[in-house]
Amino acid sequence: MQEVKKRILTGDRPTGNLHLGHYVGSLANRVKLQEEYDSFIIIADVQALTTHWEKEENLTRDIYQITLDYLAAGLNPELSTFFIQSMIPEIHELTMYYSMFTSVNVLRHNPTVKTEAAQHGFKDMTYGFLGYPVSQAADISIFKAHLVPVGEDQVPHIELTRKIVRRFNDLYRPVLVEPEVLVGDVPRLVGLDGKAKMSKSLNNAIFLSDTPEDVNLKVRNAITDPARIRKTDPGHPEICTVFEYHGVFNPEEVKEIEADCRNGSIGCVACKNKLSVKLNELLDPMRERRRKYETAPELVKEILMEGTRKAHSAARETMVDVREAMHINYFDHEIPI
Numbered sequence: 001m002q003e004v005k006k007r008i009l010t011g012d013r014p015t016g017n018l019h020l021g022h023y024v025g026s027l028a029n030r031v032k033l034q035e036e037y038d039s040f041i042i043i044a045d046v047q048a049l050t051t052h053w054e055k056e057e058n059l060t061r062d063i064y065q066i067t068l069d070y071l072a073a074g075l076n077p078e079l080s081t082f083f084i085q086s087m088i089p090e091i092h093e094l095t096m097y098y099s100m101f102t103s104v105n106v107l108r109h110n111p112t113v114k115t116e117a118a119q120h121g122f123k124d125m126t127y128g129f130l131g132y133p134v135s136q137a138a139d140i141s142i143f144k145a146h147l148v149p150v151g152e153d154q155v156p157h158i159e160l161t162r163k164i165v166r167r168f169n170d171l172y173r174p175v176l177v178e179p180e181v182l183v184g185d186v187p188r189l190v191g192l193d194g195k196a197k198m199s200k201s202l203n204n205a206i207f208l209s210d211t212p213e214d215v216n217l218k219v220r221n222a223i224t225d226p227a228r229i230r231k232t233d234p235g236h237p238e239i240c241t242v243f244e245y246h247g248v249f250n251p252e253e254v255k256e257i258e259a260d261c262r263n264g265s266i267g268c269v270a271c272k273n274k275l276s277v278k279l280n281e282l283l284d285p286m287r288e289r290r291r292k293y294e295t296a297p298e299l300v301k302e303i304l305m306e307g308t309r310k311a312h313s314a315a316r317e318t319m320v321d322v323r324e325a326m327h328i329n330y331f332d333h334e335i336p337i
Helices: 020-033 045-052 056-073 089-099 104-108 111-120 132-141 152-171 212-220 241-249 254-262 268-294 297-326
Strands: 007-012 038-043 080-084 147-150 180-183
Touching: 007 020, 007 132, 020 038, 020 056, 020 147, 020 180, 038 056, 038 297, 045 056, 045 132, 056 080, 056 268, 056 297, 080 297, 089 132, 089 152, 089 297, 104 111, 111 132, 111 152, 132 152, 147 152, 152 180, 212 268, 241 254, 241 268, 254 268, 268 297
Parallel strands: 007 038, 007 147, 038 080, 147 180
Antiparallel strands: none
16 A cells, blocks of 8 residues: 655745745755655745735736746656645635634734834735735645745744644644644855845845856855955955855865965955856756746646646645534534524
8 A cells, every 4th residue: 555645835925036045945855855745835826915916917927937946946746736826715715714713913923924024114014914824824734734844934934833723623623734844954045245135125146047147247246255355365254155155055165165265365256256156057957947848838837737726626625624623514414403
């Protein structure tokens, strides 16, 4: 008898192309685990509207672009199910049930919500933005996911999901799975400006879709040690963004580069050139896979359609259990008259 795989739920909001921070934060783990787990990859278009409600015309483009990023990174549609959040109505139903016993106070004190509200300048949060962690809990639990690979900043959301699932199971019946969280090997990748995490909105990112020329230019302009004026000046790699990237993407040479930097035997230009080579070696196979799917847009559409059909079927099965546990499957019982 074939063993049933445990399930992963993970994904992203379609608000632009994915970058190296996404890759080391969770995407690399998704690729590694897709053969071991039954992987569901959500394209969270409803949650994209929590901050981009006035940019709905970009959603179709961004949904297809993020799918290309997934395929380019190595997610295999034969092993991973890509689906579009808004096309699974059961998610929205479960979100509403969860919202009945999740307090506004809990949501307001979620550190990720507070950070994102500050980033977007939200002084008065919308109902949808404040409540999107509840929607995220529904995304995860409606597929009975056992594991959720995320970046470090998403850990508070997964902890809230676990609390919501426990609360539901205690209130009604234990039909839902309490998920575990898996954080990427690199919790947070600083942006090219050295001031914040790599981010689409802060214009400090290297994207998975960047050309070799894009990468070379961005690395050339990246922040290094500001106190280092001449090539032979002793450097301070612990404060250098480029050196931090070497630690992540060029571990084989990082000790040698550190020593050479400290004694002034390697300049910033040469150090940046080494990094550009390593980043392009990482991205070259992704560029090749991207070209394959870019020339077959109907195939990408079919991957999304088939994945959404599969996800919808799984969500319907869970909601049968949920409605039965909550005693709201009214027509399955005798009429109490």
